[in-house]
Amino acid sequence: MTIGFSSRKASVGAGASVTSVASVSCALCVVGVLALAPAAVAAQPGADPLGPGRSALAPHPSQLYRPGTQVRPRAGAPGVPEVSALSWLIADARSGEVLAAHDAHRRLPPASTLKTLFALTVLPVLPGGIEHEVGDEELLDVGPGSSLVGVQEGVSYPLSDLWRGVFLSSGNDAVRVLAGLNGGWRATSRQMQEKARSLGARDTRVTSPDGYDSEGQVSSAYDLAIFGRAGLRNADFAGYCRTLEAKFPAGGGWTFPIRNTNRLLTGDDGVEPYEGLLGIKNGYTSNAGYTLVTGAHRGSRTLVVTVMNPQDGNPSAVYEEARSLLDWGFDAAGRVDPVGSLDALRARPRSGPDPVPVARATTAPEESGPGWLAVWTVLGAAGAGAGAVALALRLAGVRVE
CATH class of the missing domain: 3.40.710.10 (DD-peptidase/beta-lactamase superfamily)
Incomplete structure (x- = not known):
């Protein structure tokens, strides 16, 4: 798989290939996110394959x-x-x-x-x-x-x-x-x-x-x-x-x-x-x-x-x-x-963002969506990947217009 930029122009020094450098760096970014995201999602209670809020032992x-x-x-x-x-x-x-x-x-x-x-x-x-x-x-x-x-x-x-x-x-x-x-x-x-x-x-x-x-x-x-x-x-x-x-x-x-x-x-x-x-x-x-x-x-x-x-x-x-x-x-x-x-078919109200994500991470949330701990983990991985891209481009002497 090849990962490249859009059609914007770039000047490259010392004969370096923007596409190849960016490909490697972005691939590292994606791999990092994909590697960490499943672990983060699996850590939250809502990641039950049987559905939100039910354990594998609960009746369907x-x-x-x-x-x-x-x-x-x-x-x-x-x-x-x-x-x-x-x-x-x-x-x-x-x-x-x-x-x-x-x-x-x-x-x-x-x-x-x-x-x-x-x-x-x-x-x-x-x-x-x-x-x-x-x-x-x-x-x-x-x-x-x-x-x-x-x-x-x-x-x-x-x-x-x-x-x-x-x-x-x-x-x-x-x-x-x-x-x-x-x-x-x-x-x-x-x-x-x-x-x-x-x-x-x-x-x-x-x-x-x-x-x-x-x-x-x-x-x-x-x-x-x-x-x-x-x-x-x-x-x-x-x-x-x-x-x-x-x-x-x-x-x-x-x-x-x-x-x-x-x-x-x-x-x-x-x-x-x-x-x-x-x-x-x-x-x-x-x-x-x-x-x-x-x-x-x-x-x-x-x-x-x-x-x-x-x-x-x-x-x-x-x-x-x-x-x-x-x-x-x-x-x-x-x-x-x-x-x-008797609660199995009852609609659960959607809750807004938790104003105290740290406190939420120490409890077992009932929401089925990603918890804040998972969100911060994934975002951290993405940030690390983005930093890798910037560093690689800088070392290659890339200037993007």
Whole structure:
């Protein structure tokens, strides 16, 4: 390979060849850079061939796209319970590690579990302290057969009551009013879609914010677990979803009681309450079947479980199958390796240049781009090569015009 200058003219003394001198010197420069750059890049944590931030032992995100049950047991780990759900997932809420899953990314109708995404999207802009009087046309488009909490036109509601109606009674009427205050049904659907993508939930398509059966509306056990985990980190969300019962305004100073429809939380209809349950959200439609995203806390561990459309046929199956998965998750703690992460598909924000490169070089940066130590190493090599070129030219008596 020959490395030369551009077509600029040069005067050479003592018969020296500019091209030959420059070729040798620039070749040394390039060799130095190429020799040092791989070492510098290899020294930084982001140079993982499997992708940024993952070690060779970490599961590849595609593992959860494989059909069937995915689990990586160690010696002595308990066997995963057999459940009839079309799709399910169990994850550690703190770390986001997926402990086991079955068809985690299978796209299915979510029913009212989609209200978790609705709350994540709208609750921050419509907190409970606001009060609103429901107008004549705000409830006109509630779908037939919807679950209702009993919102009435002409009654003034603190938004905290409407949110309790969403979480406890799965009230599509309350969702309709809140979505209207948020800019409308279509605007809320778009915002929910954007929120899902920002969280790394790529299986979800929103067409009806309340979870009502609507053409094309789908989610997955993976995505719903993301929403449930994010919700538990929001104090208002977490407070609403674990509330057992409340009083709902009926107008004229009257109220009536409402009770959470999550039987695993309340113990209703013969379902034994689960110790340490944190609630979250259940759902049902004729198209989706029974769905549930729930969480529980024991000791220092918090788990999130999603169960979608059990084929058992018993209305309580979704709760009992969630119970068995939670029991397995607590029992398997420390005895299984993760099969994925709820953060695997989440976009990482790009960070700007570090104002203190020395401090950064002593830590393990999370960015996938070259670290400052690598940058300075490569630049130093380039500078040394450039110096070699200048020295060679000077010794050869070269004058460049």
